[in-house]
Amino acid sequence: MKLSTRSRAVVLSTALASTLTLAACGAANESEGSSGGGSGSSAAELSGELVGVGATSQQSAMEAWQAGFEGEYPDVQFSYAPEGSGAGREQFVNGSADFAGSDAALDEEELTAAAERCGGGEVFELPNYISPIAVAFNLEGVDELNLSPATIAGIFSNTITTWNDPAIAAENPDATLPDTAITAVHRADDSGTTENFTDYLFQAAGDVWTSEPDGEWPLPGGESAQGTSGVIEVVTNTPGAITYADASRAGELGVAAVAVGGEFVAPSAEAAAAVVENSPAVEGRGEYDFAIEVNRLTEESGEYPIVLVSYHIGCIEYDDQAKADNVKAFMSYVISEDGQATASENAGNAEISDTLREQAQGAVDAITAAA
Amino acid sequence: MTATKAPIEPPSQQRTVRRPGDRLFSGAAKGSGIFILLVLAGVAAFLISEALPALTAPSEEIPGGEGLASYVGPLILGTLLGAVIALLVATPLAVGIALYVTYYAPRRIAAGMGYVIDLLAAIPSVVYGFWGIAVLAPQLVPFHQWLTDTLGFLPFFAGPASTSGRTMLTVGIVLGVMILPIISAISREVFSQAPALHREAALALGATRWEMIRMAVLPYGKSGVIAGAMLGLGRALGETMAVAIILSGGAGATLNVISNSNPSTIASNIALSFPEATGLDVNTLIASGLALFLITLVVNMLARWIVNRRADFSGAN
Numbered sequence: 077m078k079l080s081t082r083s084r085a086v087v088l089s090t091a092l093a094s095t096l097t098l099a100a101c102g103a104a105n106e107s108e109g110s111s112g113g114g115s116g117s118s119a120a121e122l123s124g125e126l127v128g129v130g131a132t133s134q135q136s137a138m139e140a141w142q143a144g145f146e147g148e149y150p151d152v153q154f155s156y157a158p159e160g161s162g163a164g165r166e167q168f169v170n171g172s173a174d175f176a177g178s179d180a181a182l183d184e185e186e187l188t189a190a191a192e193r194c195g196g197g198e199v200f201e202l203p204n205y206i207s208p209i210a211v212a213f214n215l216e217g218v219d220e221l222n223l224s225p226a227t228i229a230g231i232f233s234n235t236i237t238t239w240n241d242p243a244i245a246a247e248n249p250d251a252t253l254p255d256t257a258i259t260a261v262h263r264a265d266d267s268g269t270t271e272n273f274t275d276y277l278f279q280a281a282g283d284v285w286t287s288e289p290d291g292e293w294p295l296p297g298g299e300s301a302q303g304t305s306g307v308i309e310v311v312t313n314t315p316g317a318i319t320y321a322d323a324s325r326a327g328e329l330g331v332a333a334v335a336v337g338g339e340f341v342a343p344s345a346e347a348a349a350a351v352v353e354n355s356p357a358v359e360g361r362g363e364y365d366f367a368i369e370v371n372r373l374t375e376e377s378g379e380y381p382i383v384l385v386s387y388h389i390g391c392i393e394y395d396d397q398a399k400a401d402n403v404k405a406f407m408s409y410v411i412s413e414d415g416q417a418t419a420s421e422n423a424g425n426a427e428i429s430d431t432l433r434e435q436a437q438g439a440v441d442a443i444t445a446a447a
Numbered sequence: 448m449t450a451t452k453a454p455i456e457p458p459s460q461q462r463t464v465r466r467p468g469d470r471l472f473s474g475a476a477k478g479s480g481i482f483i484l485l486v487l488a489g490v491a492a493f494l495i496s497e498a499l500p501a502l503t504a505p506s507e508e509i510p511g512g513e514g515l516a517s518y519v520g521p522l523i524l525g526t527l528l529g530a531v532i533a534l535l536v537a538t539p540l541a542v543g544i545a546l547y548v549t550y551y552a553p554r555r556i557a558a559g560m561g562y563v564i565d566l567l568a569a570i571p572s573v574v575y576g577f578w579g580i581a582v583l584a585p586q587l588v589p590f591h592q593w594l595t596d597t598l599g600f601l602p603f604f605a606g607p608a609s610t611s612g613r614t615m616l617t618v619g620i621v622l623g624v625m626i627l628p629i630i631s632a633i634s635r636e637v638f639s640q641a642p643a644l645h646r647e648a649a650l651a652l653g654a655t656r657w658e659m660i661r662m663a664v665l666p667y668g669k670s671g672v673i674a675g676a677m678l679g680l681g682r683a684l685g686e687t688m689a690v691a692i693i694l695s696g697g698a699g700a701t702l703n704v705i706s707n708s709n710p711s712t713i714a715s716n717i718a719l720s721f722p723e724a725t726g727l728d729v730n731t732l733i734a735s736g737l738a739l740f741l742i743t744l745v746v747n748m749l750a751r752w753i754v755n756r757r758a759d760f761s762g763a764n
Binding site for chain 2: 132158159160161162163166257259261264265266267291292293296297298299300301302306309310313314315316317
């Protein structure tokens, strides 16, 4: 335990001190323990408060980040209140939170307000938490299935009701499909997972799935359960059930590969990071605003389009030096290889790619206090 | 008070000696009484003021887009359905348990049994929730199928039967187990207070034990059983965690209690939706909470009225 803390310290101070690309940073990790540097802050000097509010999706990752961060900077009072994405953005904009965790990027109106809160300066939005959403099912004798977006939409809108439906059979010529009834299970609570999943269905299977993306399940009726653990529990206990959930939580259940271009791609950390990396940025945003529109229609091989992306939103310029240093140190840790690995171990999310890390590092390096 | 108070005082109080302890105690007691009323009034005021934006908002802004009534309506129906099933399950069982413990069981067993039943009340509702979703619901799947096969002509069992068992019926049964100790504790208490004279008279006239219970104990204990049932109903109406875990909710209004589309209940819907709710959504949830507040108020007043009405000729006084 001690060993890992020490190596984390090295990564952190290196990240703070240099603007090296992270590939170089990883190498520096082993060889040198450089210190001191640009922002003038080192581990011992940081103190004060750092308040984050936002998405519940990030909660377990945030616990890992908090533990790692507090290990480095014991004098900083860190807190993250998982009150929801909307609350996070609201409290960041009105100044009661230093940064927000949010499953959605700021909209135009919020962006204007946020710029005002940041003293007219830039706002950073970093896609630091990426999590593939798996379509998981419980079907005896079947571990893998290939499903096209239209078929998934049909299953979840209850137009495909048995497992041996011709639509499923056509995509899985090799599987022995029983005539079991399909029980499609959705989340009962308002959730970013639902919002991303319905967004995927809406974009990729628009003729079958006509409801607008929403955090609350838009269709009436059907089987529902509370939280990720709830839907997984129900699917595990119910033969013929299918749901969508954080890929890391699918456990023993069968996981569907989703049609992308001409092939079928199963959820994986790499495939999720890849689609985020290659998704177009939201247009008309600031230099350090990396809000993206996840490319649900991707046809690239090796990209998995059903992902949840959660942002960290903060200011490039803070009023107060201590605050700026704290945010900078925390974000540096979050995007570091070590920070991402720790979070991934705890929460099962996908680690961000080097390209994403590089662009985030640019924003983190730019964080300063107002003169 | 003025110094010349003696002439105004009613004669009965002239002889009462009032020591400081008396004043202090009556003041403290009065204060406590007023305080609880203030708390209640405060809660009501909070609910009303926070619900007001949702009550006055245009109907398309309410979640669901069809107005407050169509949002809260199915929730009220779900709440009442679950609670009524719970009462139907729990009341007969609780009366049976109470009668067994007070009149049938050997004394040693009776004491132990009362204790064990009271323990049911100490189990946290979240544990009931896990038990319901992991054990009871899967076990009840064949029962659901049987209900819709044999009693499918009733709207309650119209089906199609749920494949997971997480239905309003299962929720009602779990809630029934949860309120069982409340009803049985109160029933036990009143049954054991049935006047010995009445009981012995019944037996002396040649009544069997069942006839004695029917003629001397049940009429006497009726109001107590009703009071217990209403207390239990209050708990069933407001139960949150267990319902949120077990019920596959979120559907519109339906009387069908065995399909996988059930209306949610008010309390569980608040618990599930509140964490991510902002703005008007919060007001809408609080408005549904106000509805629950009013329902429990009505239930309690009804219970009070029934108990008072029966009290006159039950022999309880």
